[in-house]
Amino acid sequence: MCILFFILNKFPKADQYKLILAANRDEYYARPASVAERWKECDFVIGGRDLEPGREGGTWLAISTGTKDKTFKFGSLLNITGEPIDENALHRGNLVVDYVKNPISNVEYCQNLIDTDKKFNSFNLITIEIGAEINRTVHYSNVNNVVQEWPCNEPLAFGNSLSHEPYEKVKAGREKFREIINRENQSKDDLVNSLKNFLCDREKHWPDEVLNRRVSKWADKLSSICVRHDGANYGTRTRTIILIDGNNKVDFYEETMTSTNPDDAWTRTHIQTEF
Template sequence: MCILLCTRKHPDYPLIIASNRDEYFDRPTQLAGFIDENTLCPVDLGRQEHGTWIGITKQGRVAVLVNYREPAMECLNKISRGSIPMKFLKSNKKAITWSESANKHMNGFKDVGGFSLLFGELQASQGGKEIMPLHIMSNRYRETVSVFNTEETLNRQDNDRYHKMQLFDTIGLSNSPYLEPWPKVTEGKKLVEEVAENAVRQKWNKDKLVSKLFEVLTVAHPSDPEKWLNYNLEEGFDQMPKSIFVPPLRKTKGPACSESKSKPTSLYGTRTQTVILVDKHGKVTYVEKTLHSSEDLTEKPQLHCSEFQIQGWVDGRNAVSAENKQNDGCEMNEQTSKQTHPVKLLYSAN
């Protein structure tokens, strides 16, 4: 039961993304990396489409997908949900044009399990202080909406279907309708805003900001991982709407929702955490922490970081060169590297 939290509350980072992927621990997955010259994302190997749930390109296309919580019989569909963000990331069409085309050619996404998708093209606005609006679409909600608007961009759209909440500085998605957030989303938005505000007030460097965002992604209710291991499946899933982080949960029968056709595993929980920062000059920092890739609970997390420049970003002075700087080995300070201790030390709560 994944979660996505985004904010624009930090003046140096027009977009901050923090995301947890909750999944079965041994579902085959390729760690985040550049899968071609432009696209940075992890890859789900559990289905033949080899889709993704989160990704960003050097051209500034970004997509993050979360599933809907639905009965197991509805979850294994003809088309993998992960194929949708991958299609957007590899498309050259403008975001709204792409969404209309994809909806038409995929028959209204009727052969896809329930999902919400944050997607769009990252472009500077107001001299790099803001980003142009992004979008949220879903096959379980009646319309595509725009987010991270300003009064100016909202008025320019001249469309009364957009909700006032689209002016908010922080948004969140999980496994319920966007306008009906679970408690974990409400709490997560509050915590991410507090991190951004503290980062500004206390002048944190980038590494500390990343570290604090990972702390938000590790808030669990209850915080004791042994309680989660002792839950039966129904008890564990009942806790997920309240818990940003999902410690290992031992499955006692078939999965509540899995798109993989492989044999179900016995452990489920938060297995991958991702933080993406886009600064006011269009530089992207992408940090992925893989907590679990097997059922070995003593496995140490794998930390991977990439940096690159969005092509054509305008930061108020000039358009950034199309030549991109890529760094697959970002310098992470001690506060971040501490997160590489054994998994059993990672759980926390307020």
């Protein structure tokens, strides 16, 4: 399970951000993954990497600041639960890798996925581009084969269901995210700390008809923004916050669990860059 909240401002004021983004990645505690860093094969890309044998190198979330036309790119993959699973399907994590490493636009990239004959299990792919003349969010799901551009200047939220039937925690979280980003006279540190606390929220948004229908087990335990199910050794493994100011300066914050115990070691990363 994963969850993503963000707002993309098309014409931000001097004291506003072009992008404010907060995301959680949920996974089994034992599944190996690297912390967020610049990638060795292309240092203009920042993100964590999957280290699961047979799936090495994929990612759930990454950004790129290295295109020639000074365009920022963000990609995030969220699995969709409750859909048929093909054990022989291709690894979905490479969808984000291919997007952020290459100069193709998010519209063209997502459009091309409709026509591919490659087989992936169900997913939501959320892509963002910010440039001199571009401020665009494009979402694609292979469940309904729809490419959709979403509006700017409005908080958006995605989870592990189809966008037209969000989980209760996605709906509630979007309103809480809205309240946080609309607070007046808060410093960057205040904003980041509020978003970190938001991503640690373990309040259950239950009952949830859609979640209960799509998930055969643990449904109530997955109904919070921050998931923790110690009985299954599963929960929120990574928390990510991304800010882009009016001068295209990027702050990438991430907290990653680096043990198999959520009460134990977490690695905190803060990378600053620009485009």
